[in-house]
Amino acid sequence: MQRFLDGLARVEAVVLAATFLGMVGLYALNVAVRASGSGFATELYWIEEAVRTLMIYLVFLGCGLALQQGRHVGVYAWRDRIEARTGLPLRRLIDLFGLLFCLWLAWIAVEVCQFVLNSRQMIPSLGVSAVWLYVAPLAGFVLMALRFGASLFGLIDRYTPQMHEAGE
Amino acid sequence: MIRLGFIAVLGAALLVGGFEMFLILGALALATKQLFFASLPDMVLIQKAVGSVNHSTLLAIPFFILAAELMGDGQIARRLTDAMRAFLGHLPGGMGYTAIGGAMAFGSVSGSAPATVAALGRLVYPEMRKEGFSEKFTLGLIASSAETALLIPPSITMIIYAWMTGTSVAELFIAGLAVGVTLGLAFAIYTWWVARRSGVRGAAALPWGERIRALGRAGWALGMPIIIMGGIYSGMFTPTEAAAVSVVYAILVEMVIYRSMGLGRLISVTQRAAVSTAVIFILLAIGGLVSYFITLAQVPATIITFLNEVGAGPVIFLMTVNVAFFIAGMFIDPNSALLILVPPLYPVALAMGIDPIHFGMIVTLNITIGMITPPFGLDLFVASSTLRKPVLTIISGIWPFVGVNIIVLLIVTYIPEISLFLPRLVLG
């Protein structure tokens, strides 16, 4: 399991970097072709939509890794004090809530995907099904649920880097 | 009323309990939906979350984040600071002005205050301490002068504001230049006063040849703001395209010209920027849900009715806005405050005849203050982790700067001309 999680994080990192640099490349290509005055610029009408769609993937695929690295924002200063003083297992509660919440959202994302497939909605300039917009949150919430679950069962430590981020 | 109270208590409890902010916003959105709009299908949650970020205005944000990470990790930030120091270092307290000028220069290529703290903190902290500034003052100045990055274009906060209100990014950017310079000057005046009182000295003045050489070494770095602003206002490209171009430029300068970065480094920096993007955008996505419910509940109309009944005019309204942002900014992260407060307040501001650009400057200044007010101040945390100082030490030095920031806020709030004269001059 540990090896699976490590490998997953590495794959995510590479996919994210490739997606991001791809977005930059496409946008820069658009500017360059237009600046050159080439008539080919007309053929690049799909780039804006494509980059916007890639951005949605960047966002949702990055959320799981952000969780593992303790990078999500929150107010963490009081949590451990409360935990120490009252014995309330706050970290476990957060992991449990996050796990259930993300699984539920992933389930809704499945519903949305089915719905959009049935409705045959397209992204016109890309000529692909609009379902691709909703595969991103589906994947994102599954990846986050995986991290909340792994943290709940002690397979990863997502709280230590978080404390570092918060500077305590 | 009971239901609203429940939602408020739930939010406060999760906040104090240290839940991730996106979980808190998600829980609030879910509770609002179940309590007030139970008949809506659950699918609306995913549909609105994606719709909220599927927006061309927002595209500039990941690009500016990536450009900032590249320049902070490579040589550009260092060379900009060195050039500032060559010109300002000999003044009494010169490293203080260098810190402010460096933040403003880096701010003119970066849209994010935390990125600015991270890029400059390590460069200027030891030098300021050597010069005789106290630890508290130094930490406070580093954390707060980075705020100018949010005002001097490009600015991520202004792009988000433009996305929420439909205001022009180009007009906001040009207005932010004047307000950002005002804030930088205010910090410089305070630094001058502290330096004089505590007898801080400057370094030896550099000969002009050295200065020109330092400027020359920063030449490629200084090309960036020229490309960004020049490109936007001369018609080479749109603000979003400028952001993408700035990434290409940063990659070229760092990898090819300075040779400060290899492919492996590029990928790890890009991955870090991707995660930073995800962290902000998941808030925009789920915050978009919250503002969707605020719209459905027709909250702005309620606020307008209330203000009319009380007989409040723009002066009192704007004061209320500032207080609301200050309190929210203490406890939640500034982007979340933006997402929660702007949708209900903006229509009211319009109804009161307040200029959208002016209101945008007020909002952005409030966001900068939220970045440095404890207990939740994003820049305080970033300064703490990059400089390895306890957050409490930084907080103890931050208060005078919060005060300076508030004075500038009041001036900008009640003198709209500061925000509006540059857009009129440049864009007619």
Add this chain to the structure above:
Amino acid sequence: DFTAKIGHLESTTQSRHVALEKVAAAVAEKTGGAVEFQLFPQGQLGQQREMTEAVQMGSLEATVAPAAFLGGFNPVVSVMDIPFLLPDDPAEAQALRDGPFGQQLCESFATRGVTCIGLWPNGRKSFSSNKPLDGIDAFDGQRFRVMDSRVLIEQFRSVGAAAMALPFSELYTALQTGVVEGQENPLDTIRAMKYNEVQENLLVSDHGAMEDVILFNTAWWESLPEEYRTAIREAFAEAVPELTAHKAAAVASAQADLEAAGMNVRVMTPEEKAAMREVMYPAARDAYLELAGDEGRALIETYEGETAH
């Protein structure tokens, strides 16, 4: 008893919203208050794609959407992107909307999970540019901004112009800075967006129809008693004359304002329009046929049958 949230993109002073307010009042009156319309203008509930999708899903009961934004949901509706499709005469155009062409178009939505109860006229597009627009030849080599539509790209390509797909939100800056030289929009939009500040020449061509499609969530629509459905249909139909008049007034005052603001305004003659139609219509129609399949072919046959004299 029945409440419908209706979302759309226009601001509260524009024709569509003004007409929708009339419809809401008429529906309340005709149904004795049993059916309430809540209007959410200015994209408060999201962009058009989101709103249309929300109507399919049932989180929004209705939307009044420009046909140009619906191509992803129903390629058949892109027929409205074809230039010089509707006759200049308002009565003739309305006859097309009410006749077999309009009905066939509306019915094409039935298999897309929404119920179209009618088309609304919302003005016509004209050309503006920083380069001269003296005749068809003048378009050659100019760069125009379009929405990302194959049909519109072909419309410009047929006269030798290049079409760039840019988001509406970036159009003002793009015109100001010269990223593109020209654009096409209704005159009142040109005034509202202050494009006169960044455009020199206006060619009043009325070449492109801005048709609104009135879409309801099918489940909600079918939950209504028949008499209420009739009342709603009537209310929308009865608002058309006033809508057309409001739009005409807005366009006329916009043209006067744009002229007063220093734009070089020229109105196209009928002969010129006929000549331009001959170049643009076939090219755009062929692009449309390619993307709209058999349903599109059938619709074009209906259209060309109805308009053949």
